[in-house]
Amino acid sequence: MKISWKAMEVVTAAATGLIGAVVCYGSLENGIAWNSSGPEPGYFPFGIGCLIMLGSVGTMVQALMKRSVAPVTASATGGEIVDDDEPFMDTRGFRTVALFFLPIVAMAAISVWLGLYIGMALYIFYAMRVSAGFRTSTSLLTAAIVVAVNFIVFEKLFMVPLLKGPILEYFGIY
Amino acid sequence: MGNFGQLMDGFAIALTTHHILIMVFGVLLGLVVGVLPGLGAPNGVSLLMPLTFTMEPISAIILLTSMYWGALFGGSTTSILFNIPGEPSSVATTFDGHPMAKQGQAVRALTLAFASAGIGALIGVLVITLMSGWVANFALRFGSPEYFAVYFLAFASFIGMAGGSPFKTLVSIMLGLAAGTIGMDTISGEGRLTFGINELTAGISFLIVVIGLFGIGELLVTIDEGYKFEGVKAKLSLREIFRTLAEMPRYWVTILRSALIGCWMGITPGGPTAASFMSYALGRRFSKRGWNFGKGEPEGIISPETADHSAGSCALLPMLALGVPGSATAAVMMGGLMIWGLSPGPMLFTSQPDFVWGLIASMYAGNLIAVVLVLATVPLFAFILRAPFSVVGPLIAIICVIGAYTVANHVFDIWLALVFGLVGYVFKKLSYPLAPFVLAVVLGDKAEDAFRQSMLSSGGTLRVFFETPLVATMMTIGIFLLLLPLITRVFGAVFNSGTKRGVA
Numbered sequence: 252m253k254i255s256w257k258a259m260e261v262v263t264a265a266a267t268g269l270i271g272a273v274v275c276y277g278s279l280e281n282g283i284a285w286n287s288s289g290p291e292p293g294y295f296p297f298g299i300g301c302l303i304m305l306g307s308v309g310t311m312v313q314a315l316m317k318r319s320v321a322p323v324t325a326s327a328t329g330g331e332i333v334d335d336d337e338p339f340m341d342t343r344g345f346r347t348v349a350l351f352f353l354p355i356v357a358m359a360a361i362s363v364w365l366g367l368y369i370g371m372a373l374y375i376f377y378a379m380r381v382s383a384g385f386r387t388s389t390s391l392l393t394a395a396i397v398v399a400v401n402f403i404v405f406e407k408l409f410m411v412p413l414l415k416g417p418i419l420e421y422f423g424i425y
Numbered sequence: 426m427g428n429f430g431q432l433m434d435g436f437a438i439a440l441t442t443h444h445i446l447i448m449v450f451g452v453l454l455g456l457v458v459g460v461l462p463g464l465g466a467p468n469g470v471s472l473l474m475p476l477t478f479t480m481e482p483i484s485a486i487i488l489l490t491s492m493y494w495g496a497l498f499g500g501s502t503t504s505i506l507f508n509i510p511g512e513p514s515s516v517a518t519t520f521d522g523h524p525m526a527k528q529g530q531a532v533r534a535l536t537l538a539f540a541s542a543g544i545g546a547l548i549g550v551l552v553i554t555l556m557s558g559w560v561a562n563f564a565l566r567f568g569s570p571e572y573f574a575v576y577f578l579a580f581a582s583f584i585g586m587a588g589g590s591p592f593k594t595l596v597s598i599m600l601g602l603a604a605g606t607i608g609m610d611t612i613s614g615e616g617r618l619t620f621g622i623n624e625l626t627a628g629i630s631f632l633i634v635v636i637g638l639f640g641i642g643e644l645l646v647t648i649d650e651g652y653k654f655e656g657v658k659a660k661l662s663l664r665e666i667f668r669t670l671a672e673m674p675r676y677w678v679t680i681l682r683s684a685l686i687g688c689w690m691g692i693t694p695g696g697p698t699a700a701s702f703m704s705y706a707l708g709r710r711f712s713k714r715g716w717n718f719g720k721g722e723p724e725g726i727i728s729p730e731t732a733d734h735s736a737g738s739c740a741l742l743p744m745l746a747l748g749v750p751g752s753a754t755a756a757v758m759m760g761g762l763m764i765w766g767l768s769p770g771p772m773l774f775t776s777q778p779d780f781v782w783g784l785i786a787s788m789y790a791g792n793l794i795a796v797v798l799v800l801a802t803v804p805l806f807a808f809i810l811r812a813p814f815s816v817v818g819p820l821i822a823i824i825c826v827i828g829a830y831t832v833a834n835h836v837f838d839i840w841l842a843l844v845f846g847l848v849g850y851v852f853k854k855l856s857y858p859l860a861p862f863v864l865a866v867v868l869g870d871k872a873e874d875a876f877r878q879s880m881l882s883s884g885g886t887l888r889v890f891f892e893t894p895l896v897a898t899m900m901t902i903g904i905f906l907l908l909l910p911l912i913t914r915v916f917g918a919v920f921n922s923g924t925k926r927g928v929a
Contacts, residue, residue, distance in 0.1 A: 256855075259851070259854075259855060260855060263851055263852075263855055264596075267596050267600065270600065270603070271599075271603075274603045274618060277617065277618040277620060278617065278618065281610070281613075281615055281617055285885055289877060289880060289881040289885070290877055290880055290881075290885075291613075292610040292612070292613045292615045292617055293617070294877075295606065295873045295876060295877065296603065296606045296617060296618060299599050299602045299603050299606065300603065302595060302599045303596060303599040303600060303603065305595070306592045306593070306595035306596035306599060307592075307596055309590075309591075309592030309595070310590060310592040310593055310596060313590060313592060339854065339855075340649075344649055347648055347649060347651070348645055348648055348649050348850075351644075351645065351648045351818065352645060352846075352847075354819075355641070355822045355826070355843065356843060358822075358823075358826060359826060359839045359840065359843060362826065362830075362836070362839065363836040363839065367826070367827060367830060370826075371823045371826075371827075374819065374822075374823065375819060375820075375823065378815070378816075378818075378819035379816065379819075382815050382819070383813060383815035383816055393816075397820070397823065401823075401827065405827070405831075409476045410479070411475060411476060411831050413827065413830065413831070414830060414834070414836065
């Protein structure tokens with residue numbers, strides 16, 4: 252799997268353009284015209300949506316034009332130094348980023364369900380044991396330390412309660 | 426000399442034991458943030474923000490600004506020792522700092538960097554001291570058209586001077602403004618762009634945006650690029666430090682030029698990163714030893730460092746005096762001021778003089794503390810950086826998730842931050858500028874209010890933005906800046922074809 256820079260540029264520009272269209276559509280619901288009390292609430296966002304689409308089209312055109320431009324002139328105009336051989340992302344890069352990001356998503360999901368402390372404990376254990384390859388005992392200890400430090404910093408020092416979740420509440424920790 | 430008396434009052438507020446301890450704590454936290462790649466100053470300040478909601482505003486701002494100074498200094502440590510910029514603004518420091526460190530002069534490189542950074546910061550604060558009152562007085566005459574013109578000018582200068590693709594900057598700014606309009610409309614009370622999602626009614630906090638774009642996004646980029654820490658060892662010796670300090674006066678021209686560039690870029694929202702690159706480029710052009718740049722030239726360290734820090738501190742001047750922040754971090758702090766119930770802008774100087782001058786006085790003290798602490802902690806941070814990123818990364822991830830939650834105790838915010846993290850990752854790799862995005866989220870409401878109020882007063886014609894000389898001038902400069910990329914391109918094309926014909 253290879254995603255080239257150009258493909259990524261075009262896809263991103265298309266995505267931002269789509270967001271622009273959604274913003275325009277959303278502001279239509281609030282009214283984009285003028286009434287007796289001045290501009291309606293959608294007036295300003297509608298303009299923003301249009302400018303997002305304008306910028307996206309410009310970005311896309313620039314990305315597509317790059318192919319036709321000879322490498323020498325591209326560097327002379329101070330364009331980004333992009334090696335055509337190196338893709339935006341290859342399978343290895345995708346795996347690395349996904350293996351880092353997905354556990355964070357999992358931690359978020361668990362935290363929403365069972366509370367932040369349980370979420371972070373499981374996540375740190377996973378990251379230490381599986382991703383970094385430490386021994387089980389070391390990983391358990393690190394997880395315990397991280398939870399303890401966060402508990403002291405947030406609950407005791409700064410009095411900012413974090414989400415506890417049903418399990419901790421069952422044990423009477425609010 | 427009215428400012429001087431007020432500054433002295435400010436020192437009386439800033440130099441209490443309580444506040445000095447806060448400064449030390451803030452600088453240390455900032456150093457950690459600055460040293461660790463994947464954890465930057467805007468993000469660090471955002472993460473700390475929810476913990477300051479219960480503090481006194483002056484103590485809170487001293488904590489956050491001290492953290493900012495620490496982060497600016499910490500970024501240089503990793504640049505020089507590891508060739509890895511801890512902060513985007515210290516990229517230019519790697520060009521000469523790391524080569525010098527490799528030649529066995531690590532301590533000299535660090536001392537040069539920190540000393541010039543300290544001087545740069547102090548010059549920046551001096552500029553704030555001398556000019557902020559004047560700017561604020563001037564701004565007191567502003568009505569809504571003038572305010573809109575100032576915001577317009579800020580955004581236009583991003584497009585005109587940021588370099589890179591102006592379209593990408595435009596998209597970045599407008600996406601930020603769009604994110605800022607989500608939620609309840611302040612004038613009509615209608616929900617906007619919520620698409621029936623209840624969680625969006627309260628709007629998207631700029632803190633979530635920063636934690637996502639700068640925190641999680643940067644983390645993903647760091648993982649993607651696969652950093653390896655292979656550093657140069659630095660053994661601190663006091664004699665080496667003092668010998669280097671004695672060298673400093675020789676470079677006074679470079680320092681002065683770089684500080685001027687920094688102040689200018691900080692006040693106009695160019696930001697520290699752009700300032701450091703510009704200063705490096707100009708340094709190479711003007712230096713007698715320009716050929717040596719990139720090989721461990723002292724002036725190659727002094728130029729970007731001085732500019733970086735004077736820009737960093739000057740970025741707070743427009744934030745305080747006009748309510749228009751000069752950098753992403755300043756934007757975050759301005760959002761904080763509003764949360765603490767202070768409204769940034771010229772009125773702040775008359776309504777909260779203790780706050781303003783206490784803050785300015787604390788900048789002098791905070792930067793001095795930062796210079797000492799950053800030198801003292803070099804061995805400690807060099808040690809911390811030997812920890813593998815597979816351990817540090819997850820820790821930063823946890824901090825980001827907790828930070829997103831603590832902003833408003835909403836679990837929805839965690840998901841939002843993750844989404845913004847992916848956006849930040851893609852945008853960063855495709856070199857969309859992220860600072861304008863944050864600035865737009867913070868300024869969105871104010872810019873819109875100014876626009877709507879001016880339109881109301883004028884009955885709906887855009888002519889109101891060209892009626893008085895002041896507002897007309899600002900709008901014209903803004904439009905000129907918007908067109909600048911186009912102008913340079915046209916001129917470049919004409920100039921290039923001209924030379925080609927000349928050759929033929």
